[in-house]
Amino acid sequence: xxxxxxxxSALQQVACPTPAPDSGCVQLGxxxxxKMSARLLRERFLPRFGNxxxxxxxxxxxxxxEGVEVVVSTDTFVVSPxxxxxxxxxHLAVHGTVNDVAMMGAVPKYLSAGFVLEEGLxxxxxDRILDxxxxxxxxxxxxxxxxxxxxxxxxxxxxxxVNTTGVGFLSDGFRPAPDLARPGDSVLVTGPxxxxxxxxxxxxxxxxxxxxxxxxxxxxxxxxEALRVAVGAGVHCLRDATRGxxxxxxxxxxxxxxxxxxxxxxxxxxxxxxxACEMLGLDPLYVANEGVMVALVSPEVEADALAALRAHxxxxxxxRIGHVVAEHQGMVVLRTGLGGTRVVDMxxxxxxxxxx
Amino acid sequence: xxxxxxYRDPAMARGLVQRILDTATKRWTLMEVCGGQTHTIxxxxxxxxxxxxxxxxxxxGCPVCVTPLVQIDRALHLAARPDVIFTSFGDMLRVPxxxxxxxxxxxxxxxxxxxxxxxxxxxxxxxxxxxxVVFFAVGFETTAPANxxxxxxxxxxGVENFSVLxxxxxxxxxxxxxLEDPGNRVQGFLAAGHVCTVMGxxxxxxxxxxxxxxxxxxxxxxLDILEGIWMAVRQLEDGRHEVENQYVRSVRREGNRxxxxxxxxxxxxxxxxxxxxxxxPGSGLGLRSEFASFDAERKFGLxxxxxxxxxxxxxxxxxxxxxxxxxxxxxxxxxxxxxxxGAPMVSTEGACAAYYNFSRVQADVPVGVAS
Numbered sequence: 142x143x144x145x146x147x148x149x150s151a152l153q154q155v156a157c158p159t160p161a162p163d164s165g166c167v168q169l170g171x172x173x174x175x176k177m178s179a180r181l182l183r184e185r186f187l188p189r190f191g192n193x194x195x196x197x198x199x200x201x202x203x204x205x206x207e208g209v210e211v212v213v214s215t216d217t218f219v220v221s222p223x224x225x226x227x228x229x230x231x232h233l234a235v236h237g238t239v240n241d242v243a244m245m246g247a248v249p250k251y252l253s254a255g256f257v258l259e260e261g262l263x264x265x266x267x268d269r270i271l272d273x274x275x276x277x278x279x280x281x282x283x284x285x286x287x288x289x290x291x292x293x294x295x296x297x298x299x300x301x302x303v304n305t306t307g308v309g310f311l312s313d314g315f316r317p318a319p320d321l322a323r324p325g326d327s328v329l330v331t332g333p334x335x336x337x338x339x340x341x342x343x344x345x346x347x348x349x350x351x352x353x354x355x356x357x358x359x360x361x362x363x364x365x366e367a368l369r370v371a372v373g374a375g376v377h378c379l380r381d382a383t384r385g386x387x388x389x390x391x392x393x394x395x396x397x398x399x400x401x402x403x404x405x406x407x408x409x410x411x412x413x414x415x416x417a418c419e420m421l422g423l424d425p426l427y428v429a430n431e432g433v434m435v436a437l438v439s440p441e442v443e444a445d446a447l448a449a450l451r452a453h454x455x456x457x458x459x460x461r462i463g464h465v466v467a468e469h470q471g472m473v474v475l476r477t478g479l480g481g482t483r484v485v486d487m488x489x490x491x492x493x494x495x496x497x
Numbered sequence: 498x499x500x501x502x503x504y505r506d507p508a509m510a511r512g513l514v515q516r517i518l519d520t521a522t523k524r525w526t527l528m529e530v531c532g533g534q535t536h537t538i539x540x541x542x543x544x545x546x547x548x549x550x551x552x553x554x555x556x557x558g559c560p561v562c563v564t565p566l567v568q569i570d571r572a573l574h575l576a577a578r579p580d581v582i583f584t585s586f587g588d589m590l591r592v593p594x595x596x597x598x599x600x601x602x603x604x605x606x607x608x609x610x611x612x613x614x615x616x617x618x619x620x621x622x623x624x625x626x627x628x629x630v631v632f633f634a635v636g637f638e639t640t641a642p643a644n645x646x647x648x649x650x651x652x653x654x655g656v657e658n659f660s661v662l663x664x665x666x667x668x669x670x671x672x673x674x675x676l677e678d679p680g681n682r683v684q685g686f687l688a689a690g691h692v693c694t695v696m697g698x699x700x701x702x703x704x705x706x707x708x709x710x711x712x713x714x715x716x717x718x719x720l721d722i723l724e725g726i727w728m729a730v731r732q733l734e735d736g737r738h739e740v741e742n743q744y745v746r747s748v749r750r751e752g753n754r755x756x757x758x759x760x761x762x763x764x765x766x767x768x769x770x771x772x773x774x775x776x777x778p779g780s781g782l783g784l785r786s787e788f789a790s791f792d793a794e795r796k797f798g799l800x801x802x803x804x805x806x807x808x809x810x811x812x813x814x815x816x817x818x819x820x821x822x823x824x825x826x827x828x829x830x831x832x833x834x835x836x837x838x839g840a841p842m843v844s845t846e847g848a849c850a851a852y853y854n855f856s857r858v859q860a861d862v863p864v865g866v867a868s
Contacts, residue, residue: 164597164600164601164604164605166604166605167604168600168601168603168604169600169603169604170600176835406507415501416501419501422587477540477541477542478505478507478510478541478719479507479510479511479514479541479542479543479546479719480511480514480542480546481541481542481544481545481546482542482545483540483541483542484854486834486854489591489834489835490591490600493587493588493590493591493611
C-alpha cells in the first residue's frame with residue numbers, strides 16, 4: 142500500500158492559489174486517510190504506477206513468487222511525540238506493517254526497516270525505540286532481515302522517521318479482501334476504539350489535558366490466525382482501523398464491495414476516550430487505532446468468530462457493531478439510540494476540533 | 498460517562514419523542530439557533546424521528562458558517578505573512594475564502610496553529626517575541642469572554658506582538674433579522690444554552706413578546722434538545738409565547754455577570770456582516786478604542802481588503818430558513834462537501850452538508866435538482 146502520511150510540506154512560496162479546491166501542493170489533509178488521501182492516490186499515484194496488484198488499494202499486495210502467493214506491505218511511520226503512553230514509534234513500526242500483512246490473510250515472516258534519523262536525536266531515545274522494535278518483532282514472530290539508515294540535518298526530520306516493509310505467507314482458502322463484503326455480513330470490531338489517537342493527543346505539547354489513556358498498539362496476527370482456524374473462509378474482509386478510524390475503514394470496504402454498512406449506536410468506546418473526545422470536539426469513530434481491526438464475517442459464523450477473538454487478550458472485548466446491507470451502497474450509516482440515522486461519511490481531510 | 502450519559506439515555510429520549518408526537522396537533526416549524534444543537538440533532542437523527550410533528554430549521558448560530566468572507570480573506574492574508582503566527586479554533590481552518598483556506602495557506606508555508614484557548618495564543622506571543630501572533634476571535638457570546646480575557650491579559654502583561662482579528666457576532670439581532678424577514682417561517686426558537694449561560698435570558702423576553710414566538714433556552718445533549726422542543730411545542734399548542742429555560746443546570750436568568758463585565762470592558766457593539774446574510778445592525782462586537790492596539794485590522798492595515806460572495810451561493814436564505822438546502826441551484830452539483838461554495842456545506846453539521854449526506858440515504862430528499 143502506498144503510504145500518504147506526509148506531515149510537512151517544504152514549499153515556502155506563500156500565496157493563495159486559484160482555484161481553491163486544488164491547492165497545487167501537498168497539505169496535511171492528504172495524509173489523513175480520508176477523501177483527500179484517496180484523491181491523491183487516485184489522481185497522482187495510480188495513473189503512474191497502477192497495476193492489478195496495486196489497484197485494489199488493499200492493506201498490502203498478494204504477488205506470485207515462483208508459483209507461491211506472497212503478501213507484501215509497506216508503511217511509513219511519523220509520529221509526534223516519538224514516545225507516548227502505551228508505546229513508541231518502534232512498536233508502531235512493527236505492529237503497523239505486521240498488521241497490514243495480516244489483514245491480507247497472511248502470516249508475516251520478514252520485515253525490512255529503513256530509518257531517517259535527525260541529527261541530534263538522543264541515543265537514549267533511539268535505543269528505546271530499537272528495543273521496542275526488537276521486542277515487538279520477536280513477539281510477532283517476524284525477523285528484521287534488511288535495513289537502512291540515513292541521517293539528515295537537525296530540523297529536517299521529526300527526530301526519526303521509519304519505514305517498514307513486511308513479507309508474509311498465505312494459507313490455502315483464506316483470502317479476505319475489501320471487496321468481498323456481502324449483505325447480511327456481521328461487522329465486528331476486536332477492541333475498544335480510539336485509544337491510540339487520543340493517547341497521542343494527550344501526550345502532545347500544548348494541549349493542557351491529562352487523560353489516563355494508553356495507545357492500543359498491538360499485533361493483530363494472533364487474532365487473524367484465530368479467525369482463520371475457527372471460521373476460515375467465513376471471514377470476508379479484514380481492515381485495521383488505523384488513521385481515519387473505524388469510520389474510514391468501513392467506508393473503504395463499503396465502496397470496494399458496493400454494499401452499505403449499518404452500524405448500531407452501541408460502539409465500544411472507553412469512558413476516558415469518550416471524555417477526551419467530548420472535550421476536544423472530536424468523534425471517536427474517526428480516531429486512529431493501532432491494535433483494533435474490523436472483521437466482516439458471514440452471519441452464520443459470527444458467534445464462532447467472536448468466541449475465537451475473545452479467547453485472545455487483544456480481542457477480549459471483541460463485539461458486533463453492525464451488519465452489511467444491500468441499501469445505501471458505498472455508505473456507512475449509523476442508527477442512533479433514538480431510531481434516527483446518521484451518515485458516517487469519510488472525512489475530507491483531518492478531523493478538526495469544533496468550536497461549538 | 499457521568500454527567501453526560503444521563504442526558505443521552507435512549508429510553509428516556511424515546512419517551513420524549515413520543516410525548517412531542519402526542520402533543521403536536523400540527524407540524525410546527527422551530528429553529529435551533531446554535532451550531533452545537535444542530536450537531537446533536539443531525540448526529541442523533543432527531544429531525545428524522547420528529548418529522549411528523551416538527552420541522553427543524555438549522556439556524557445561523559454556527560460561527561464557522563456566518564463569519565463573513567471578507568474576514569476569512571483577511572485571515573488568509575495575515576496567515577500568509579512570514580512575520581505572523583496565525584492562531585485559530587480548529588474548524589475555521591477549512592472555511593473557504595475567496596481563493597483558498599487556512600489549511601492551504603499553511604501548506605504553502607504560513608504559520609497556522611490550532612489553539613483550544615485564546616490564552617494559549619497570548620502565551621505563544623510571549624514565547625515568540627520576534628513574531629506577530631494573531632488570534633482569529635470568532636464566535637458568539639459564548640467565546641467572547643475568553644477572547645476578551647486574552648486581550649485583557651495581553652494588555653496587562655504588555656504583550657505588544659499579540660492582536661486579534663475580530664469577527665464576533667451576537668444572537669438577539671440575528672433572531673430579529675430572521676423574524677423581520679418577510680419570508681420568515683420560524684414559529685419558535687431553541688435559544689443557545691451556552692450563549693445564555695453567559696448572557697442570561699432577559700434580553701430574549703422583549704423578542705418573545707413583540708414577535709409572539711416561544712423561546713426555550715436549551716442545552717446540547719439529546720435529552721436537552723428533545724425537552725426544549727417539547728417545551729416549545731407545548732407553548733405553541735397552548736398559544737403561549739414566553740421565554741422558558743430548559744437548561745437549568747447551566748443557565749441563570751442574569752447569566753454570568755463577571756463574564757459580561759469583562760466582555761463590555763473590552764468589546765463594544767458594532768454592525769457586523771454575516772456570511773450569506775449581509776450586515777445586521779448592532780449584531781457584532783468590536784474592540785473598544787482603549788484596546789485598538791490589539792486590533793489586527795488596524796495593526797496590519799487590512800481595511801482595504803474586500804470580498805465579493807459567490808452569487809451562486811444561497812447560504813443566507815438557507816441560514817434564515819427561507820430555502821431548503823436542496824432547493825439551492827448549486828446544491829450537490831457545483832457545491833459539495835469536497836468543494837463547498839458556502840460555509841454551510843463545509844462542516845458535517847452545516848445545514849447543506851447535513852442534507853447532502855442525508856439525501857444519499859433517504860431517497861425522498863432530492864439531490865442536485867438544478868445543478
